[in-house]
Amino acid sequence: MTAGQNDVGMIGLAVMGRNLVLNMADHGFAVAAYNRTDSVTREFVSELESGQRVQPCHSLEELVGSLKTPRRTMIMVKAGKPVDAVIGELEPLLEGGDVLVDGGNSYFRDTERREKALAARGIHFLGVGISGGEFGARNGPSMMPGGSKEAYESVRAVFEAVAARADGEPCVSYLGPGAAGHYVKMVHNGIEYGFMQLIAETYALMKVGLGLTNEDLATVFAEWDGAELNSYLVEITSRIFRRVDEKTGSHLVDLIRGEAGQLGTGMWTSQSAMDLQVPAPNIDIAVAMRNISALDDQRRAAAGSPAHAAASRERLSLPVGSVRNALHAAMIITYAQGFAHLQAASNALQFGLKLEEVAAVWRGGCIIRSALLRDIKGAFRRQPELPNLLLDSALSQAVISRRDDLVRTVEAGASAAIAVPGLMTALGYLDAYRAEWLPSNLIQAQRDYFGAHTYQRLDEEGIFHTDWLANRDGS
Numbered sequence: 001m002t003a004g005q006n007d008v009g010m011i012g013l014a015v016m017g018r019n020l021v022l023n024m025a026d027h028g029f030a031v032a033a034y035n036r037t038d039s040v041t042r043e044f045v046s047e048l049e050s051g052q053r054v055q056p057c058h059s060l061e062e063l064v065g066s067l068k069t070p071r072r073t074m075i076m077v078k079a080g081k082p083v084d085a086v087i088g089e090l091e092p093l094l095e096g097g098d099v100l101v102d103g104g105n106s107y108f109r110d111t112e113r114r115e116k117a118l119a120a121r122g123i124h125f126l127g128v129g130i131s132g133g134e135f136g137a138r139n140g141p142s143m144m145p146g147g148s149k150e151a152y153e154s155v156r157a158v159f160e161a162v163a164a165r166a167d168g169e170p171c172v173s174y175l176g177p178g179a180a181g182h183y184v185k186m187v188h189n190g191i192e193y194g195f196m197q198l199i200a201e202t203y204a205l206m207k208v209g210l211g212l213t214n215e216d217l218a219t220v221f222a223e224w225d226g227a228e229l230n231s232y233l234v235e236i237t238s239r240i241f242r243r244v245d246e247k248t249g250s251h252l253v254d255l256i257r258g259e260a261g262q263l264g265t266g267m268w269t270s271q272s273a274m275d276l277q278v279p280a281p282n283i284d285i286a287v288a289m290r291n292i293s294a295l296d297d298q299r300r301a302a303a304g305s306p307a308h309a310a311a312s313r314e315r316l317s318l319p320v321g322s323v324r325n326a327l328h329a330a331m332i333i334t335y336a337q338g339f340a341h342l343q344a345a346s347n348a349l350q351f352g353l354k355l356e357e358v359a360a361v362w363r364g365g366c367i368i369r370s371a372l373l374r375d376i377k378g379a380f381r382r383q384p385e386l387p388n389l390l391l392d393s394a395l396s397q398a399v400i401s402r403r404d405d406l407v408r409t410v411e412a413g414a415s416a417a418i419a420v421p422g423l424m425t426a427l428g429y430l431d432a433y434r435a436e437w438l439p440s441n442l443i444q445a446q447r448d449y450f451g452a453h454t455y456q457r458l459d460e461e462g463i464f465h466t467d468w469l470a471n472r473d474g475s
Contacts, residue, residue: 006032006055006066008158009073011086013044016130017076019137020103020162025052027161032057032066064093070124072155074101079263080110087114096122099151103128105265108179108186108272115147115178124151129185132164132365140164142366143172144188144358146181146351164365171364176351183272183345184358187338190269192367193262193286194334195233197422202327203237205409209316209416214251218242224324229331231370260290269341278344280337281425282330289421318412325405330426332399335376336389337429343387356380390433399430406430 010021013035021044024031030053035041038058045056057063064071071094075086083102094100100123102111111127118125129144136142143163145152152159152174163172175181206212206220221238225231245252266287273280292299339355346353359377363369379392389395406427413420432438447453449468457464 004066004068006030007068007072008032008155009034009057009063009067009071010076011035011060011063011073011090012076013040014076015134016103016137018044019134020074020076020130020141021054022052023138023140023162024158025054027158029053029158029161030055032063034058034060034063060090060093064090069095069098070154071095071098072101072158073099074103076103079104079106083110083114087118091118091121091123094121094123097124099124099126099148099154101126101128101145101151101155102182103130105129105185105189105263106182107264107268108183111147111179111182119148124148124154126151126155127179127182128159129181129188131185131188131362131367133367136164136365140171140365142361142364142369144175144181144184144361145172146175146179146183147177149174149177166360166364166369169360171361171366173357173361175358175361176346176353178349178351180346180349180351180353183349183351184342184353186265186268186272187341187345188362188366188368189265190273190280190283190286190341191334191338192233193266193269193290194282194337194422195231195331195368196260197282197286197289198327198330198334198426199233199237201413201418201420201422202323204418205316205318205323205413205420206320208418209318209412210320211315212320214241214253220320224327228371229324229328231331231372232367234370257296258293259296260293262287262290266290272345273337273341276341276344276348278337278341279429280341281429282334282337282422285421285425289419316412316416318409322405322408325402326409326423329399329402329406329430330423331370332372332389332395333426333430335372336395339376339380340388343385354380354384355386356384388433390430403427403430 007029008024009032010017011034013033021031021033032055033041033044034057041056041058048054055066057066075083077083077086083104083106100118106127115125126145126147130141132141140163143159159172160170163170165171175184206217218238218241221234225234225238240253243252245255266283270280270284270287342353342355342358345351356377359373359380363373375395376389379389379395380386386392390399406423410420410423410427444455448455448465452465454463454465
């Protein structure tokens with residue numbers, strides 16, 4: 001291919017990078033592809049079909065030289081130091097007006113730093129969150145760009161072509177300046193953590209408490225996905241329960257060790273929410289439960305005799321419909337926490353997020369896509385500055401109408417010693433958020449007692465402190 005003729009350069013040909021290259025090529029774009037390990041580049045090229053407009057490059061100099069100006073280059077490597085290393089090698093080869101895109105799961109503070117450094121040289125930088133995994137990258141992901149608006153306009157045609165589509169619209173939109181795109185993707189991943197924990201808890205209740213087989217569970221989740229719980233994670237859960245291991249003939253899910261890994265994005269979401277003083281307890285507990293899952297030896301030691309525990313556990317008299325309604329309510333509550341986090345972050349970090357657009361971007365090609373996002377999109381269309389989805393009348397009613405089933409499901413789990421902390425947390429958040437009075441006056445009194453932290457009164461203005469030890473008998 002002639003020098004200066006490629007539309008986009010891709011650096012990093014692991015699963016996501018190579019599938020995005022193929023997606024771009026399918027839509028008529030000429031793509032230059034490079035991987036630091038040259039054997040990976042050669043292997044990828046050997047698998048290409050005839051006629052695909054993909055040029056293998058064996059150095060960054062070759063890749064940059066093959067691009068049209070302004071050069072548009074996308075980095076798809078592991079977050080952290082590898083991204084900085086690529087930028088360090090690539091930056092001297094670029095010129096003012098060129099566009100550099102980081103499509104990985106980078107921490108938003110790193111994205112802010114990189115954008116400022118590159119802007120000093122006139123190089124435009126985009127931090128783009130990409131959701132959908134391997135399938136999404138190949139067939140249409142959800143894309144969350146943030147950074148230079150001029151840079152987005154330069155790559156807009158490419159992104160809109162390769163993105164998933166929902167209701168005829170591409171699931172990509174410019175979200176805001178700086179690290180807006182990577183911040184939205186971080187919170188997306190936090191919601192994802194919350195959903196996965198909730199679904200795992202419903203699995204435990206139905207498997208252990210109700211005695212459902214894997215085939216039963218596959219049928220249940222398929223039915224849920226076909227109705228109001230239609231979502232990517234519920235859909236794949238049904239498929240997982242049907243998968244049989246080729247080696248043993250057993251259901252594969254039963255052979256997988258119960259230790260859930262994590263890459264840190266859920267933890268980042270929790271930390272950032274705490275920095276903003278926005279409660280996101282379903283994300284917090286999902287991160288904590290992944291940490292607990294790693295304590296395998298300790299949990300076995302604490303459990304005592306598994307045989308005794310199994311023998312003493314009776315089947316629950318809990319309708320599957322109640323579990324479904326509990327999950328539905330808890331998913332809305334988790335969405336509410338995530339969008340409240342984004343609303344607060346948008347104001348504090350001056351992203352200018354339009355949450356209706358965020359909901360729209362998440363409707364297709366996305367790990368947390370669900371039918372609920374249409375209702376959420378509508379809620380923010382009605383009230384763009386809505387601080388919490390539980391203040392939207394329609395979504396609030398959807399949760400309140402299922403509260404009894406959420407209570408019933410939490411009670412059943414507790415009575416059978418089946419850990420359902422995500423469902424418990426959703427219920428606690430709902431009741432606390434809707435409470436006219438919370439016992440926090442006592443907490444503030446305690447703080448003033450031991451630390452002279454002061455308090456405010458209901459009956460008069462001002463800041464007060466009491467010498468609580470002045471009259472020990474309380475009279």
